[in-house]
Amino acid sequence: MPRHDGANTRYVILIGIAALLVRLSFSAGVPPDWEWGDAGFYDQIALNLLAGNGFSVDGVEPTRIRPPTYPVFLAAIYGVVGRNLNAVVFVQSLLGAITCILIHWIALHLFGRRAGWVAAVIAVCYPALIYYDTRILREGPTAFLIALTFWIALKGKRGEWTSATAPFITGIVLAVVSMCRIESVVLFAPATFLLAGNDLDLKTLVRRAGLVLVPILLVWIPWTARNYNTFGTLSPVTSGVASAMWFGSRWAASGADDQTPEARAALKAETRQVYDRTGEAGVERAFFALLLDDILDRPGWWATMVGEKAILFWKNANGVKRTLPKIHPILPIALNTYYYALLLLALFAAIRNRNNKTVRIFAGTIVLYTAMYALLHVRNRYRVPLLPIVFVLTSGGAVTLFDLLKHTYQTRFNPS
Numbered sequence: 001m002p003r004h005d006g007a008n009t010r011y012v013i014l015i016g017i018a019a020l021l022v023r024l025s026f027s028a029g030v031p032p033d034w035e036w037g038d039a040g041f042y043d044q045i046a047l048n049l050l051a052g053n054g055f056s057v058d059g060v061e062p063t064r065i066r067p068p069t070y071p072v073f074l075a076a077i078y079g080v081v082g083r084n085l086n087a088v089v090f091v092q093s094l095l096g097a098i099t100c101i102l103i104h105w106i107a108l109h110l111f112g113r114r115a116g117w118v119a120a121v122i123a124v125c126y127p128a129l130i131y132y133d134t135r136i137l138r139e140g141p142t143a144f145l146i147a148l149t150f151w152i153a154l155k156g157k158r159g160e161w162t163s164a165t166a167p168f169i170t171g172i173v174l175a176v177v178s179m180c181r182i183e184s185v186v187l188f189a190p191a192t193f194l195l196a197g198n199d200l201d202l203k204t205l206v207r208r209a210g211l212v213l214v215p216i217l218l219v220w221i222p223w224t225a226r227n228y229n230t231f232g233t234l235s236p237v238t239s240g241v242a243s244a245m246w247f248g249s250r251w252a253a254s255g256a257d258d259q260t261p262e263a264r265a266a267l268k269a270e271t272r273q274v275y276d277r278t279g280e281a282g283v284e285r286a287f288f289a290l291l292l293d294d295i296l297d298r299p300g301w302w303a304t305m306v307g308e309k310a311i312l313f314w315k316n317a318n319g320v321k322r323t324l325p326k327i328h329p330i331l332p333i334a335l336n337t338y339y340y341a342l343l344l345l346a347l348f349a350a351i352r353n354r355n356n357k358t359v360r361i362f363a364g365t366i367v368l369y370t371a372m373y374a375l376l377h378v379r380n381r382y383r384v385p386l387l388p389i390v391f392v393l394t395s396g397g398a399v400t401l402f403d404l405l406k407h408t409y410q411t412r413f414n415p416s
Contacts, residue, residue: 012101019100019124023093027134034085039136041066046074047083062230065238068223069180070138089134095144096133100124102147103388109154110358111349111396119395122342123388127335128318132384138180142385145177149187150362150389153194157358167195167211174212175219181385182236186372188212190365198357235284241376243287247271248377249294249305256312257321257380310374314343318380345397346390352400359396362389 034043044057045066053059055068074088081087100123108116123129133140149170156166170191178185188209195208224234233240239247250270254263278286294302317339320332350363369386 012104015104015120015124016097016101019097020093022124023096023130023133024090026130027089027093030134032085032089032135034088034136038066042071042074042136042138043083045071046078049075050078063238064227064231064236067179067182067237069176070141073141074136085136088136092133092140096129096140099129099133099140099144099147099388102144102151103391106147106151106154106388107392107395109158110356110362110392111353111399115395115399118398119391122391122394126387126391128381128384129387131318132381137381139381139384142177142180142184143388145173145180146184146187146385147388149173149177149191150194150365153191154358156195157197159197163208164211167192167208168215170195171212171215175216178216179219179223179236183369183372183376184385185216186368187365188216190361190368194358194361233284238283240284240287242284242291243274244376246287246291246294248309248375249302251377252305252308252312253301256378306374309376309378310370312378312380313370313373313383316380318384342391342394345401346393347397349393349395349397349400353396359393362393365389366393 033039041057045055045063048054048056048059049071051059054062055064055071057063057065077084077088077091100120103123104116104120107119129140129143132143152161152166152170152173155161156163156170161169174185174188174191177187192205192209192212195212196204220236223236227236228234235241247267250267251259254267259267274286274290275283317332317335320336324331324335346366350359353359366386366389373382
């Protein structure tokens, strides 16, 4: 990346300060709840870890209902300052502010200084990033870890770190993020290609891949062994691949986030029946059998649901269905217009810069991440960790479009 002079460094620091203040101000007005839904699971596991009760929700029975990164993250904060909600929000807001700086630096490297500032402004102010940076949920920290992964990989690609250091550190971050959201392990492939730079010979790829893979295995093997020893299964979480695919299709078919209370209750009851018929070790095998029935008995329906989930992954900005209409009816329309404009600019950048290998990897990462969730289960908050990559491309699209329009205007109206 270009060297930063003192003035530019100060501006970058101001990006971080602005992002932090926006997030802290929002959390002061809309404080998070740590006793509801997923937040309650994370909180209880963290408290039990500190109490010496192991990775457990109730303090008695071990669990794999959630992967370990985020509960351990909470436990680390609790261990320093106690069970303090404000401390968690501050740390996550700080990580969100760093995410904005990373987005700025990545966009600057790919598309130049103007794009770096465009990306920074989008990241600092984008509502979904602000919201999830201040909730007791893992989406905000996951976005930070994904941005950090690609920043480190870019450093390695440019030769700013040694050919061994960058892949190994990338692997460490990928190990952490994949134990935050298991699905993010698929980032192993684009990160490895990015680290390989322009040298795509098989030997280089295998070497980079091996160095990235070592830290991931050092984390995954003990966790998987623990689950096999405790629950008799290799699945890293209670809701494994088969159960996520089976449930995800029915979630999409029954209305997804727009489900009626009756449809939600019916799906919950259908899922509960499977769990009640089997033990912890057998539940994934039961879902696998049901998934095979879906694919073999009605393949057209199953394929349609995969396509529906791919659409749902990007459909509507976060908050436009429930939160914003309560404030003002124009807000959902305004935010959706802005959101789709950002997506179109990202697509424009990917098409216009398709000969740039790094841009292709970033665009491929978005496609890969979307395809993974289209096969599994989609809720619109699941896309939030990917938004830093999207906004990097958006900034490139904005700058490219501006230059194109400027050139067109000058050519038509000012030929001299």
